[in-house]
Amino acid sequence: xxxxxxxxxxxxxxxxxxxxxxxxxxxxxxxxxxxxxxxxxxxxxxxxxxxxxxxxxxxxxxxxxxxxxxxxxxxxxxxxxxxxxxxxxxxxxxxxxxxxxxxxxxxxxxxxxxxxxxxxxxxxxxxxxxxxxxxxxxxxxxxxxxxxxxxxxxxxxxxxxxxxxxxxxxxxxxxxxxxxxxxxxxxxxxxxxxxxxxxxxxxxxxxxxxxxxxxxxxxxxxxxxxxxxxxxxxxxxxxxxxxxxxxxxxxxxxx
Amino acid sequence: xxxxxxxxxxxxxxxxxxxxxxxxxxxxxxxxxxxxxxxxxxxxxxxxxxxxxxxxxxxxxxxxxxxxxxxxxxxxxxxxxxxxxxxxxxxxxxxxxxxxxxxxxxxxxxxxxxxxxxxxxxxxxxxxxxxxxxxxxxxxxxxxxxxxxxxxxxxxxxxxxxxxxxxxxxxxxxxxxxxxxxxxxxxxxxxxxxxxxxxxxxxxxxxxxxxxxxxxxxxxxxxxxxxxxxxxxxxxxxxxx
Numbered sequence: 001x002x003x004x005x006x007x008x009x010x011x012x013x014x015x016x017x018x019x020x021x022x023x024x025x026x027x028x029x030x031x032x033x034x035x036x037x038x039x040x041x042x043x044x045x046x047x048x049x050x051x052x053x054x055x056x057x058x059x060x061x062x063x064x065x066x067x068x069x070x071x072x073x074x075x076x077x078x079x080x081x082x083x084x085x086x087x088x089x090x091x092x093x094x095x096x097x098x099x100x101x102x103x104x105x106x107x108x109x110x111x112x113x114x115x116x117x118x119x120x121x122x123x124x125x126x127x128x129x130x131x132x133x134x135x136x137x138x139x140x141x142x143x144x145x146x147x148x149x150x151x152x153x154x155x156x157x158x159x160x161x162x163x164x165x166x167x168x169x170x171x172x173x174x175x176x177x178x179x180x181x182x183x184x185x186x187x188x189x190x191x192x193x194x195x196x197x198x199x200x201x202x203x204x205x206x207x208x209x210x211x212x213x214x215x216x217x218x219x220x221x222x223x224x225x226x227x228x229x230x231x232x233x234x235x236x237x238x239x240x241x242x243x244x245x246x247x248x249x250x251x252x253x254x255x
Numbered sequence: 256x257x258x259x260x261x262x263x264x265x266x267x268x269x270x271x272x273x274x275x276x277x278x279x280x281x282x283x284x285x286x287x288x289x290x291x292x293x294x295x296x297x298x299x300x301x302x303x304x305x306x307x308x309x310x311x312x313x314x315x316x317x318x319x320x321x322x323x324x325x326x327x328x329x330x331x332x333x334x335x336x337x338x339x340x341x342x343x344x345x346x347x348x349x350x351x352x353x354x355x356x357x358x359x360x361x362x363x364x365x366x367x368x369x370x371x372x373x374x375x376x377x378x379x380x381x382x383x384x385x386x387x388x389x390x391x392x393x394x395x396x397x398x399x400x401x402x403x404x405x406x407x408x409x410x411x412x413x414x415x416x417x418x419x420x421x422x423x424x425x426x427x428x429x430x431x432x433x434x435x436x437x438x439x440x441x442x443x444x445x446x447x448x449x450x451x452x453x454x455x456x457x458x459x460x461x462x463x464x465x466x467x468x469x470x471x472x473x474x475x476x477x478x479x480x481x482x483x484x485x486x487x488x489x490x491x492x493x494x495x496x
Contacts, residue, residue, distance in 0.1 A: 015342070075338075077305055079327060252307050
């Protein structure tokens with residue numbers, strides 16, 4: 001397993017994509033820092049990068065990588081090696097390299113220019129989101145043989161979670177305006193990893209006052225240790241569930 | 256030894272293998288033939304666990320292959336089209352496979368050296384010609400001295416010199432009592448190397464017997480004519496087996 005992971009990581013490093021991604025994040029973070037000295041505003045700007053760019057890059061890279069290592073997997077599966085080992089080493093290698101790229105790219109400037117607790121939360125949330133979208137990308141990839149279709153599906157995931165879902169939530173809130181919706185919105189937030197990450201971060205940044213009564217309700221939930229534990233657990237489920245589903249499909253996949 | 260019982264496989268609506276039963280014995284070399292799309296490669300990939308059959312069982316050396324992977328250490332497999340990680344060098348590829356195969360510690364490097372692969376260790380896999388890839392596949396299949404060889408069109412794309420080297424190697428392994436399965440459309444190769452004919456048509460076993468018997472049944476003296484007769488029979492719907 002470790003050996004296979006090592007070779008998979010080596011394969012990724014040689015494509016130089018992870019390096020470019022690190023450099024991009026590094027430059028974006030340094031740029032944000034140089035524009036603003038106020039740490040909370042740095043956090044808000046970085047949050048947008050984490051919520052939009054990181055999932056997009058992760059989902060595209062993981063999908064492309066899966067298809068690029070098709071030959072590698074085929075070669076390995078003709079050897080006396082367990083299928084699950086091959087699958088897990090691939091997904092771990094992609095997840096690890098994306099997380100590492102994010103941690104270096106976004107974390108290094110924080111080490112240099114300083115950070116507060118909310119920025120550390122941002123790093124944690126970014127790592128978790130990277131893993132969520134790596135899992136989703138692998139799920140889409142194992143379900144179809146066609147690379148173009150898989151990329152289409154993964155883009156749909158991204159558009160749905162980043163854009164469409166919010167529209168639906170706002171529409172529902174608008175329609176059911178007269179009813180108490182705090183519980184329902186909380187549930188809806190849990191059903192979208194990007195929203196969940198966003199709300200966790202907003203609560204850390206003390207901007208809940210802008211969000212009226214719902215904001216206060218969220219603050220009382222996400223502000224408590226218990227609420228944070230629940231929301232991070234839900235994010236973990238968002239990582240494990242797609243990986244588990246993808247592993248199940250891969251186990252029976254014809255190569 | 257490989258035994259296959261009631262094997263079924265569908266790709267979508269297309270039934271590629273239909274209730275197939277076959278036995279491959281140690282010490283015998285098999286020529287697996289059949290028209291394009293008759294299920295040869297799917298059968299081979301099922302044995303290797305690359306394709307998961309819908310129903311039926313495959314035993315390799317008395318181990319059920321379903322969900323198992325240890326049995327593959329006794330199989331040397333040469334794929335029809337060898338596909339390898341593009342950005343790896345030949346040397347890295349061989350190092351990696353050797354490194355991952357801790358079940359074997361001694362290596363048979365005869366083909367590796369005969370094909371001159373040891374002189375192009377730092378060539379990237381993506382720059383290799385089809386023939387050189389085929390040489391890599393062959394060297395890998397023969398490296399770990401397995402008891403079973405499954406060779407899917409082994410000589411396709413090789414230059415005459417390499418073909419001779421490979422055939423010599425296969426013959427040597429056959430004489431050492433290994434089980435060898437070869438699919439090919441080049442009948443002269445099969446004639447030299449194999450003693451048993453398996454003919455597949457539309458995912459079913461149409462013929463499974465020794466080549467001697469095949470010649471006697473068809474009344475032909477030459478292997479190629481006997482196979483031609485077999486093809487005629489299958490086209491005319493004569494039921495054999």
